[in-house]
Amino acid sequence: MRVALFITCVNDALFPGTGRATVTLLERLGVQVDFPAGQSCCGQIQYNTGYRHETEPLLRRFARVFAPYEYVVTPSGSCAAMVRENYPRLGERAVAEGRGGELAELAAEAVPKVRELTEFLVDVLGVTDVGAYFPHSVAYHPTCHSLRVLRVGDRPLRLLRAVEGLELRELAGAQECCGFGGTFAVKNAAVSSAMGADKVADAVATGAEVLCAADNSCLTHIGGTIARTGRGPRVMHLAEILARTEADAPSRTAEGFRR
Amino acid sequence: MSRTDLGMPAFPRAAERATRDQRLRGNLRHATHTIRAKRATAVAELDDWQRLRAAGAAVKNRTLRHLDHYLLQAEAAVTEAGGTVHWAADAAEANRIVAGLVKRTGEREVVKVKSMATQETGLNAALEAEGIRAYETDLAELIVQLGHDRPSHILVPAIHRNRGEIRDIFRREMAAWGRPAPEALGDDPAELAEAARLHLREKFLRAKVGVSGANFLVAETGTLVVLESEGNGRMCLTLPDTLISVVGIEKIVPTWRDLEVFLQLLPRSSTAERMNPYTTTWTGTTDGDGPRAFHLVLLDNGRTDALADTVGRQALRCIRCSACLNVCPVYERAGGHAYGSAYPGPIGAILTPQLRGVTDPLDASLPYASSLCGACYEVCPVAIDIPEVLVHLRERVVEGGRVTRHGARVTIKPAKGHAAERAAMRAARWTFDHPRALRAGERLASRTRRLHPSRLRVLPGPARAWSDSRDLPAVPPEPFRDWWARHRAAKGERE
Amino acid sequence: MSGGRDVVLGRIRRALADVPAAERPEDVAVPRDYRTTHTDDDPARALDLLAARLADYRARVHRCGEQEIPRRVAELLAERGSRAVVVPGGLPSAWLSRAEGVEVVTDDPGLTHARLDGVRSVVTGCALAIAETGTLVLDASPDQGSRRISLIPDHHVCVVRAPAQVVASVPLALPRLDPARPLTWISGPSATSDIELDRVEGVHGPRVLDVIIATTDG
Structure with missing residues (x-):
């Protein structure tokens, strides 16, 4: 099984700990992970802001870089959703615009390989107990694209429930968007902030030590709001929880928000 | 669209103001969260919901791809049944037709059932300019009209008002429009509904002209369908001598049988009921029952421009249930007024820029009024992929390009500021x-x-x-x- | 007028340039794999469901045998203190035979709206009732009268004859209804959700809806 890690641009630059955790976790489960260096960004932010044509070279790059692999695993729900939902659309539009079927063919090759991390663990590897140990109370935020585009369902919760020592707390209004939405956070900052504040209030109400999600873009928004107000749980990517074992010293990841 | 909407600030600024209005935030949060839970329960009762949804989308797709065929079929059926059909290319033409029809009856007032189409055309103001007074009779529309306000929701135009505010409006304004509010009117919703009943009854009983929209127009039979709750619709549709219905051309469904899909989808999505209290269907005129004259005004007003866009076209499937508003986290915090048109919320964010174009800064800002969370698409009973259309319209804003405006192919420039x-x-x-x-x-x-x-x-x-x-x-x-x-x-x- | 028509039709045809000329409306597939009914075939269960769903939306449900209709009607009118009742011309005359001291006003085009507004109750039959949704459908037949008589009075007594008039679902109701007739679908008394999206019963239509489900004898 040739498995490539698609780290995503945000994780590469800002949250390498999530990438390290994903590699640690997969290797612990016996997966040979490769990281093709030619990868960069899925193009989500460009596409969602209206720059479809700027996304096309990134689709080509994605398809080319990951062509040799059977699976492409990514610790980001929204980037997986971008590939799965919008790459085929890029192809369709190009065909409709009389620009040939190249993009559609590349999309058709790339899409079936892509698995968001929890999908890969539960569906491909068939595991829910990944041997993790995390003795803390945790609330889970499902993130919109994992929930409604990928439909990962309860996979993340099944993984979390199997973590030894972890106490799962229910997050009220879990299915509501945190208000990030890429450039939405800047273009409609007031509404975005209001949504973020409500999400943080719900997270605080759980009393959990950690709020986790499988998407660092949403966590950047929630964590940024918590860091500003100084009140709320620590935010962590799901992979970083699943990677922890009893052998790990209780250390903090180096990156994230300065508190 | 309505004149009051022009010159509005772009969405982000209006929304920013709304987020600071704590009372508005509270009213919207309470109302949308109430209906969200109820809708989920009503939908969960039907284990074939996704199949109904697929059928609803397919019926509308069939209609839209052959719209000329179905409109001609409907026109023939309505005419055959004793109605008169008029066609309006834009809002001004629709308003002119309606005003002319009212004047011909010699009447100076009309009673209205809540209608999105006439809200869109700004009919009330156009009639006022012709010396004709239009009385809104839907409770929420009455609250909006008495409050000199604008609607902020498709189903519940006064959703931004709580019971206390409504009581104050009734106490203050009813006397100027007819029967005053009862002395010592309280803020219990049942009491407020009773006040509206008393206030409007005299208007219903004397009205000679009614104006409505329609939820559906059945092409094969020429039947119009109006769903409502209060009975004001039945009053307006059956008591006056003349009935004028302004109906968007996309409201057509091909067959009588197709209603079996929409009469299951719409009430549960809209008011979260298995069935709304009243549905009226009529075909032309009936001797000895209801209006003696029936006029159907078919309205384009930008719909054919949306139809010309193969991605944006799906917005015309909309049956105006407002489920997308009720689940939208942006709508919940920005309120309906920030959208600057008769159609607020996610559906408004994709419909308005298609009906009016994206040249106005407000209209160009609407496709960005979403975090693309997808909650709207999930609840849409006709499966309109609102996020897909939003992104498509963003492309139109930043790139410009070939579009159809007022029926003509034109090339628009990228919007300023990008x-x-x-x-x-x-x-x-x-x-x-x-x-x-x-x-x-x-x-x-x-x-x-x-x-x-x-x-x-x-x-x-x-x-x-x-x-x-x-x-x-x-x-x-x-x-x-x-x-x-x-x-x-x-x-x-x-x- | 014809200008608008030609303009709109022309725009539509240009807008649909992507639709192949040979495509016919029925070429656009409509999947009809949704349910015809969500209820099983047992007529007794359909009746129970109808009663439950009507009551759920605050209609008052009374079940009886057909021969008991006159007594039930009289009781319901007396209960509301109705001194006058409007009835459609074709209402079975027996139904009001027990209502003593009540003025019976017959539906007639000469009856003014104002006069109707002074009548407290109305008694009608119906075309059919839909169990799943708790809906009564009136089609202006002789035992139901013109649409306004079941609208203006504040108290509506509607008689459903079971099992003949009861269908399980909306898809089973539509084929039995004639679209050429003016139809009124009634699900509970008038209501509104316009104040804080919270449902309250009783606005412009009848605030009290009494439904007599009368089972055919034998």
Whole structure:
């Protein structure tokens, strides 16, 4: 099984700990992970802001870089959703615009390989107990694209429930968007902030030590709001929880928000 | 669309104001959360909901792809049944037709059933200019009219008002329009509904002309269908001598049987009921029952422009249930007025820029009034992929290009104010397509991290909108790809 | 007028340039794999469901045998203190035979709206009732009268004859209804959700809806 890690641009630059955790976790489960260096960004932010044509070279790059692999695993729900939902659309539009079927063919090759991390663990590897140990109370935020585009369902919760020592707390209004939405956070900052504040209030109400999600873009928004107000749980990517074992010293990841 | 909507500030500014209005936030949160839970329960009762949804979308697709055929069929059936059919290419023509029809009856007032189409055309103001007074009879529309206000929701136009505010409006304004509010009117909803009943009854009983919209128009039979709750619709549709219905051309369904789909989808999506209290269907005129004259005004007003867009076309499937508003986190915080049209919420954000174009700054800002969370698409009973259309319209805003406006193919320029963004997106694409440059940039950021301010509190340029309320994460000591290189080397040594 | 028509039709045809000329409406597939009914075939259960769903939306449900209709009607009118009742011309005359001291006003085009507004109750039959949704459908037949008589009075007594007039679902109701007739679908008394999206019963239509489900004898 040739498995490539698609780290995503945000994780590469800002949250390498999530990438390290994903590699640690997969290797612990016996997966040979490769990281093709030619990868960069899925193009989500460009596409969602209206720059479809700027996304096309990134689709080509994605398809080319990951062509040799059977699976492409990514610790980001929204980037997986971008590939799965919008790459085929890029192809369709190009065909409709009389620009040939190249993009559609590349999309058709790339899409079936892509698995968001929890999908890969539960569906491909068939595991829910990944041997993790995390003795803390945790609330889970499902993130919109994992929930409604990928439909990962309860996979993340099944993984979390199997973590030894972890106490799962229910997050009220879990299915509501945190208000990030890429450039939405800047273009409609007031509404975005209001949504973020409500999400943080719900997270605080759980009393959990950690709020986790499988998407660092949403966590950047929630964590940024918590860091500003100084009140709320620590935010962590799901992979970083699943990677922890009893052998790990209780250390903090180096990156994230300065508190 | 209605004149009052022009010159509104772009969405972000209006929405920003709304987020600071604590009472509005409270009213909207209470109302939308109430209906959300109820809708979910009503929908869960039908285990074939997704199949009904697929059928609803397919019926509407069939209609839209053959709209000319079905309109002609409907026109023939309505005429055959004793009705008169009029066609209006835009709002002004529709309003002119309606005003002319009212004048011909010699009447100076009309009673109205809540109608999105006449809200869109600004009919009340147009009639007022002709010396004709239009009385809104839906409770929420009455609250809006008496309050000199604008609707903020498709189903419940006064959703932004709570019971206390409604009581105050009734006490203050009813006397100027007819029967005053009862002395010592309280804020119990049943009491307020009773006040509306008393106030409007005299108007219903004397009205000679009724004006309505319609939820559906059945092509094969020429039957119009109006769903409602209060009975004001039945009053307006059956008591007057003349009935004028203004109906968007996309309201057609091909067959009587098709109603079996929509009469299951609409009530549960809209008021979260198995069935709304009253549905009236009529075909032309009936001797001895209801209006003696029936006029159907078929309205385009930008719909054919939307129809010409193969991606945006799906917005015309909308059956105006407002489920998308009720689940939308942006609508919940921005309120309906910020959308600046008769159609607020997610559906408004894709419908308005198609009906009116994207040249006005407000209209050009609407496609961005969404975090693309997808909750609207999930609840839409006719499966309109609202996020897909939003992104498509964003492209139209930033890139311009060939579109249809008023039935003619034109090329529009990219909207103003996106030059810096466009440059940034191009630069990002270039960087992402040149991983070496990307890695160099990441390393530079990491190595200079000690020089970054300890907390990024105020960012320059548009990013400031982020830093007003949120911190940015610190840049890590090294990007992932550098760690990977070391990791792989170490692993290679081990193996 | 014809200007608008030609303009709109012309725009539509240009807008649909992507639709192949040979495509017919029925070429656009409509999947009809949704349920015809969500209820099983047992007529007794359909009746129970109808009663439950009507009551759920605050209609008052009374079940009896057909021969008991006159007594039930009289009781319901007396209960509301109705001194006058409007009836459609074709209402079975027996139904009001027990209502003593109540003025019976017959539906007639000469009856003014104002006069109707002074009548407290109305008694009608119906075309059919839909169990799943708790809906009564009136089609202006002789035992139901013109649409306004079941609208203006504040108290509506509607008689459903079971099992003949009861169908399980909306898809089973539509084929039995004639679209050429003016139809009124009634699900509970008038209501509104316009204040804080919270449902309250009783606005412009009848505030009290009494439904007599009369089972055919034998």
